[in-house]
Amino acid sequence: MPRTAPTPKKTKNLCEVFFEVVRAAGAAALGPVVDSTTRAATMQAAAAVHRPHLLGATPGRARGGRRPSTVRMALREDGPSVAIVGATGAVGQEFLRVISSRDFPYRSIRLLASERSAGKRLSFEDREYTVQDLAAPGAFDGVDIALFSAGGGVSRAYAPAAVASGAVVVDNSSAFRMDPAVPLVIPEVNPEAMENIRLGKGAIVANPNCSTIICLMAATPLHRHAKVLRMVVSTYQAASGAGAAAMEELKLQTQEVLAGKAPTCNIFSQQYAFNIFSHNAPILENGYNEEEMKMVKETRKIWNDKDVKITATCIRVPVMRAHAESVNLQFEKPLDEDSAREILRAAPGVTIIDDRASNHFPTPLEVIGHDISFQAHEHILYLDFSFFIHAKTFSPLDQWIIIECSRCYYL
Numbered sequence: 001m002p003r004t005a006p007t008p009k010k011t012k013n014l015c016e017v018f019f020e021v022v023r024a025a026g027a028a029a030l031g032p033v034v035d036s037t038t039r040a041a042t043m044q045a046a047a048a049v050h051r052p053h054l055l056g057a058t059p060g061r062a063r064g065g066r067r068p069s070t071v072r073m074a075l076r077e078d079g080p081s082v083a084i085v086g087a088t089g090a091v092g093q094e095f096l097r098v099i100s101s102r103d104f105p106y107r108s109i110r111l112l113a114s115e116r117s118a119g120k121r122l123s124f125e126d127r128e129y130t131v132q133d134l135a136a137p138g139a140f141d142g143v144d145i146a147l148f149s150a151g152g153g154v155s156r157a158y159a160p161a162a163v164a165s166g167a168v169v170v171d172n173s174s175a176f177r178m179d180p181a182v183p184l185v186i187p188e189v190n191p192e193a194m195e196n197i198r199l200g201k202g203a204i205v206a207n208p209n210c211s212t213i214i215c216l217m218a219a220t221p222l223h224r225h226a227k228v229l230r231m232v233v234s235t236y237q238a239a240s241g242a243g244a245a246a247m248e249e250l251k252l253q254t255q256e257v258l259a260g261k262a263p264t265c266n267i268f269s270q271q272y273a274f275n276i277f278s279h280n281a282p283i284l285e286n287g288y289n290e291e292e293m294k295m296v297k298e299t300r301k302i303w304n305d306k307d308v309k310i311t312a313t314c315i316r317v318p319v320m321r322a323h324a325e326s327v328n329l330q331f332e333k334p335l336d337e338d339s340a341r342e343i344l345r346a347a348p349g350v351t352i353i354d355d356r357a358s359n360h361f362p363t364p365l366e367v368i369g370h371d372i373s374f375q376a377h378e379h380i381l382y383l384d385f386s387f388f389i390h391a392k393t394f395s396p397l398d399q400w401i402i403i404e405c406s407r408c409y410y411l
């Protein structure tokens with residue numbers, strides 16, 4: 001199956017921005033990503049592509065060399081102090097995993113959650129941490145970077161306090177995405193939106209909805225080349241996007257249905273196993289569900305184009321991890337298939353897997369282990385191009401985003 005590794009984008013990338021910020025903060029340059037698993041090695045290669053300056057700026061360290069997984073280089077005096085809000089949750093745990101697998105440098109880590117979890121002990125990189133109550137006074141004292149993933153309400157309630165104490169908040173929720181004062185960033189797409197973010201100067205950086213991220217990582221390079229006039233997206237969203245409890249429900253329902261029992265419906269209002277249904281987000285006045293309108297609004301903000309025509313149909317499919325999307329684009333300028341392929345080959349975070357001869361294209365199961373990939377599955381008509389994407393959901397795609405965002409100061 002032909003695969004093409006992503007190559008660095010030509011515009012100023014996240015690493016450069018982050019490097020500048022870290023330098024401005026008086027911190028030393030960062031080191032290479034290291035981990036012990038094959039999957040992490042894949043991510044390491046991708047990270048190397050995205051962080052050439054960081055890799056090059058660390059004298060005396062082997063580039064890309066494998067070290068034993070027990071030897072962590074992430075805990076560094078010159079790294080930022082990091083807080084994770086929602087540390088006990090599925091995404092919070094994923095933050096920790098990615099910080100570790102990407103060797104993200106940190107001076108200290110503070111794990112924050114609700115009072116329900118306060119006092120709970122969690123181990124990370126061979127150290128024990130006590131989960132602290134987010135609502136306790138001084139929760140953000142001395143914090144440089146706060147990664148929020150505890151829901152929109154928690155972000156709205158506590159992100160301002162984190163900012164006031166000087167932290168850069170990277171928010172995984174939808175709370176601030178459409179706030180004109182808050183950059184909405186996909187590092188591989190619009191890192192320039194957070195050029196003004198500086199460590200030590202409180203600010204919020206918002207992370208888009210995962211379906212938007214997946215779509216725009218492939219659509220934006222084409223948009224920049226030929227200008228998208230109209231985008232039609234259909235999603236096939238996995239259980240992981242709805243959290244750990246939803247994944248458990250899919251597993252349980254599958255067992256129940258196979259055993260001839262009635263499926264347990266706690267997270268979703270209808271049977272999920274062996275079924276598909278419209279995304280469970282609330283339906284809005286215009287008849288779209290909220291997930292679909294996020295795609296519309298967030299794309300317009302990220303592209304800074306309020307006129308681009310977008311429609312989305314978001315569907316939940318009984319797949320454990322990895323969302324898929326069908327994207328149809330109409331361009332202002334002609335774009336042939338070979339050109340589109342070349343553009344996408346050069347796009348960061350995009351891998352082309354397009355084995356038409358044997359009718360074998362990426363599946364969610366195969367995609368787990370890659371940051372993002374897509375499949376061109378239709379020939380290009382004049383001004384028209386369709387492709388199909390499989391990508392991970394919050395795990396680890398959003399974490400990649402978050403890690404890279406934080407690099408901008410840090411995600």
Ligand SMILES: NC(=O)C1=CN([C@@H]2O[C@H](COP(=O)(O)OP(=O)(O)OC[C@H]3O[C@@H](n4cnc5c(N)ncnc54)[C@H](OP(=O)(O)O)[C@@H]3O)[C@@H](O)[C@H]2O)C=CC1
Nearest residue numbers: 086087088089090091113114117150151173209210243394
């Ligand atoms: N960008 C994207 O596409 C995605 C974004 N998300 C965001 O991440 C959020 C979390 O998802 P997930 O990890 O799956 O959810 P979980 O339910 O697994 O975890 C929720 C976390 O938030 C904490 N929390 C909840 N309420 C409070 C509170 N009042 N104060 C402090 N901490 C609180 C919980 O702490 P405790 O253990 O104490 O209850 C827990 O750590 C989502 O709500 C969504 O906003 C998620 C997926 C994708």
Ligand SMILES: N[C@@H](CC(=O)OP(=O)(O)O)C(=O)O
Nearest residue numbers: 173174209210211237241242
């Ligand atoms: N996109 C997630 C839902 C979610 O968490 O979205 P957001 O980050 O916009 O709240 C899903 O698959 O259901």
